[in-house]
Amino acid sequence: MPESFTPTERTRVVREPHRGAYDRETIYKILDEGIVCHVGFSTADQPFVIPTLYARVGDAIYFHGSAASRMLRGASTGIPVCITVTLTDGLVLARSVFNHSMNYRSVVALGKATLVEAPGEKVEALRAFTEKILPGRWEDARQPNEKELKATSILKLELTEVSAKIRSGPVQDDEEDYALPVWAGIVPLRLQADPPIRDERCDPAIPTPAYASNYKR
Amino acid sequence: MPESFTPTERTRVVREPHRGAYDRETIYKILDEGIVCHVGFSTADQPFVIPTLYARVGDAIYFHGSAASRMLRGASTGIPVCITVTLTDGLVLARSVFNHSMNYRSVVALGKATLVEAPGEKVEALRAFTEKILPGRWEDARQPNEKELKATSILKLELTEVSAKIRSGPVQDDEEDYALPVWAGIVPLRLQADPPIRDERCDPAIPTPAYASNYKR
Numbered sequence: 511m512p513e514s515f516t517p518t519e520r521t522r523v524v525r526e527p528h529r530g531a532y533d534r535e536t537i538y539k540i541l542d543e544g545i546v547c548h549v550g551f552s553t554a555d556q557p558f559v560i561p562t563l564y565a566r567v568g569d570a571i572y573f574h575g576s577a578a579s580r581m582l583r584g585a586s587t588g589i590p591v592c593i594t595v596t597l598t599d600g601l602v603l604a605r606s607v608f609n610h611s612m613n614y615r616s617v618v619a620l621g622k623a624t625l626v627e628a629p630g631e632k633v634e635a636l637r638a639f640t641e642k643i644l645p646g647r648w649e650d651a652r653q654p655n656e657k658e659l660k661a662t663s664i665l666k667l668e669l670t671e672v673s674a675k676i677r678s679g680p681v682q683d684d685e686e687d688y689a690l691p692v693w694a695g696i697v698p699l700r701l702q703a704d705p706p707i708r709d710e711r712c713d714p715a716i717p718t719p720a721y722a723s724n725y726k727r
Numbered sequence: 728m729p730e731s732f733t734p735t736e737r738t739r740v741v742r743e744p745h746r747g748a749y750d751r752e753t754i755y756k757i758l759d760e761g762i763v764c765h766v767g768f769s770t771a772d773q774p775f776v777i778p779t780l781y782a783r784v785g786d787a788i789y790f791h792g793s794a795a796s797r798m799l800r801g802a803s804t805g806i807p808v809c810i811t812v813t814l815t816d817g818l819v820l821a822r823s824v825f826n827h828s829m830n831y832r833s834v835v836a837l838g839k840a841t842l843v844e845a846p847g848e849k850v851e852a853l854r855a856f857t858e859k860i861l862p863g864r865w866e867d868a869r870q871p872n873e874k875e876l877k878a879t880s881i882l883k884l885e886l887t888e889v890s891a892k893i894r895s896g897p898v899q900d901d902e903e904d905y906a907l908p909v910w911a912g913i914v915p916l917r918l919q920a921d922p923p924i925r926d927e928r929c930d931p932a933i934p935t936p937a938y939a940s941n942y943k944r
Contacts, residue, residue, distance in 0.1 A: 520773060525793045546815055546829070548765040550776035556737060557774050559767035559811040561833050576742045594776040598763055598918070603939060607857055607868045608875040612763070616778050640824055651824045651909055658825040681926045692868055693933045694926040697942050701815070702919030709898045709911040716910045722820060725914045 520620055521673040531674040540617045540674055541566045543727060544595040545643060545701075547573060551591050551623075564593070565638035566669075571619060572626065572635035575665035588622030593667055599678065601697040605687040613677050613696065620671040626664040629656075635664045644721045701727050737837055738890040748891040757834045757891055758783045760944060761812040762860060762918075764790060768808050768840075781810070782855035783886075788836060789843065789852035792882035805839030810884055816895065818914040822904040830894050830913065837888040843881040846873075852881045861938045918944050 514533045523530030547564040550557055564573035571593055600613035626632050640648045681694045703725035731750045740747030764781040767774055781790035788810055817830035843849050857865045898911045920942035923935055
């Protein structure tokens, strides 16, 4: 596979093109850091955007498809979707309101999502959901049985038409504004995990696993 | 205005209906806490989902519309959009993989977005973007001039067809799984601000404002 995705008319970053990125490494790093994606799909007259869990496996994204899967039944060639993952890295406080911004990393992936039917592939997707967020959890927890697998809708999007958009670094003000007596800078933001809360019915003799007590994204 | 939105066929929470909420207070609280929304819109054959800043003002959402605004020119009655805001509150570690989940609060708002043309309304929307995230910043920073206002595309969505979906509280396992020797509980997640980074060209004599040094969502 090439090291970069070829931007199309639909994925090329037009506004602020210097923020666009198309290389696989940058895009996959963002996809692997995010926990929730936003899936867009449309009926005849209305787009819908639904948050859901996902994981990248190789050059595809698997995602939970309860909402979209209703539309998929009978659509054997898949339905057009847009999957967007956004990480918010900071508030950018410029001297002018106009130059206020955010530091962020986002990925937009376009294509046709298909329903995953093969039980083996479903298991691998569920394992990826779990292991991506909590490495080690899959082996610790009770794995899905046949009935549960049947009750789970998983969709797949092959990554072919993808781009990232990234804003990072310092404030960018208009040159004449730098003289203004206004505080300027970045407020960094990140997702923070607090100490885990043991379930009331969980035996206190069971030690808290490291992936829960020391959770980091 | 009524205290609750009337769920429609398009906004009623069908899967896990007990997680649905339609009252204005719950929905507006989520909208006011979020920083980034995901806007969905469609061309003939492809949905798009773009992250952008937004603010609720009364019973409407204003959002930055650079991407969607291209489609809007000439569409005087607006274009169908879906605006989704998602707050991730925690990882839910059940004893079975199947019952793993997230605690989250999300809002989905449907309708037709229109381009804001009146300069006064644009200023009010920009003020709301700023003040929502950083109360006090609007007065501290240089406010937009006429040229900057013209260069800013702002879209508006009236809140009429809206619902929230919320998962909170403890793990829910199947009764027979509670006996398993598996750690179960919640890993709480929240957006954390780290100490602000003063811009290199910012005069050290200018004190760091409280909204930056003590940022809380």
